[in-house]
Amino acid sequence: MTDQQTVHLKKIDEYRWLIPREGGMRTDGLVYADERMMDVIKKDQSLQQVKNVAFLPGIVGPSLAMPDIHWGYGFPIGGVAAFDAEEGIVSPGGVGYDINCGVRLMRSGLERNDIQGRIKGIVDALLVNIPSGVGSHRKDLKLDKQQQHKVLQKGAQWAVDQGYGQWKDIEHIEEQGRIPDADPDLVSTKALERGKAQLGTLGSGNHFVEVGYVAEVYDEGAAGVLGLAKDQVTIIVHTGSRGLGHQVCDDSIRVMLQAAQHYGIELPDKQLCCAPLGSKEGKEYLAAMACAANFAFANRQIITHWVRETFEQVLHMGPSTLKLDLIYDVCHNIAKLETHEVDGRERRLCVHRKGATRAFPPHHPDVPVTYKDIGQPVLIPGDMGRCSYVLVGTECAYEETFGSTCHGAGRIMSRHQAKKSARGRMVTKELEAKGIYVRGASMGTIVEEIPEAYKDVSDVVNVVQGAGIGKKVAQLKPMGVIKG
């Protein structure tokens, strides 16, 4: 591995930086950032990681990095890389441990003022109804092996089948909440064991459920199509595939370490281990990854159902008044086979998005019919004290980044630094003074997740908008948050 200092950067324009191909790189690197952000990005090894990804066989187009890029293991977080379906590879490290970690957004028939005085009740009830923290799970959700297999095959569609939510939710989930060709027989017993009690749980770290409101609308037309208006109450759910996904990733990395050797793939970092897409190992990873992704879709669907129930319980209102409709659900850790036009011809590619969101343009066949004129909704959560964004995909993203954009704010402080900075402060009181009521399974998590531990998501989104790889529709501000 070369040092960060040796990464040669060439500024293309205000928002684009080229890492020219050199040495063993098979292609260039392309990073989206402004000058100020680049100064921060240069401090860790993430640019070297963009270079390392460019070494992998069959890469098509540049090794890409979104403005929320930061150091990951192997691939950087915020990295996007596409590989030719015939000659390319698939890498579990290009997806990450939390397979199909993702975000979903609901709108409501409520206005901010309707719940202002009730937010504590809502948040406290969410914390009771949605398990988070070690070993906690709902007693009314227990699965046998056969049912667990169905979850892995059918994802959110299984959940709706069981009465968690409605069929119209499904249209508004990436891949309709079910990645095809999932094969549960390729998921280890260990992964199944880890997942058994974790379906319908939030998990810790940066996972959350947030009740907020539309603070600003940038694009009235698109907001109208999404059913969003100023001061309207919204809900964000951010979680993934929990221990099941972590175990699938770990199992696959062990297989891929051998596979990379077997197929003679040279790796600048072990964590980039991979196998050809056409190989047994490559196909088996994709089929197991699909299972974990479907588990995550089901997880978010079940939690959505409990969010709806919670609002009904606390506000004593029915579904027709609450109108808690799903706007969209996006994955931000995934590898998918997609068709893209490259140099004037259509090619089948495996697009890895690790800490990046799909952002397909208007009229793309994978965009739900309801949104065909505005493009695919993209949900960018920020930290719990500032704001989050709703964007839509663009033609520019489709042409330049295989239809991908950023996924969030990205940490700038380590957890330890965050704790140190929060020492002696009443973090929850500070947030409450700003009108944000936060509760978590443990105080430790809340302290680690203080707003200043993150980049300002507005800076990230402004780069995305400036570069044209996403278009701002609305800004959401938090009122109440539960943290895992």
Place this chain on the structure above:
Amino acid sequence: MKCAIMPFVGYELVEHTADLGIRVWADDIKGLFEEAARALFDIITDLTKVEAHLKREIVIRGSSREELMVAWLNELLYLHEVELLLFCDFSIAEIDEGTVTGVANGEEFDEARHSVKTEVKAVTYHQLEIKEHGERWQTQVIVDI
């Protein structure tokens, strides 16, 4: 019995922006594996509150020392997550290029007495290398949290 805890003897936690590293040293490879396990559970919980009431025997196979290290730690993590166990004391009986045999001592997670500081997703292979300098062994492991 209470486990004897001497923090930062044999390991230290290294901060990364989004993740954590464990830097471990010992005078033999068995010690290195034991210390790494202690460090892992130091990330997860307050080790001074964990008592050694039960034990789990663990056998791990792998094709290199590095792979064995990751697999050993991930096995402990698996037991923590699935059986809700916290471990505080580890002893490696045997280790060669392909196998690790060891014992982990600890107890079941008890909400009233134990806290979980950080939920660990996985132990990674990122930049992992086990080095031997004379009588001193060392390694750094990156943990996904």
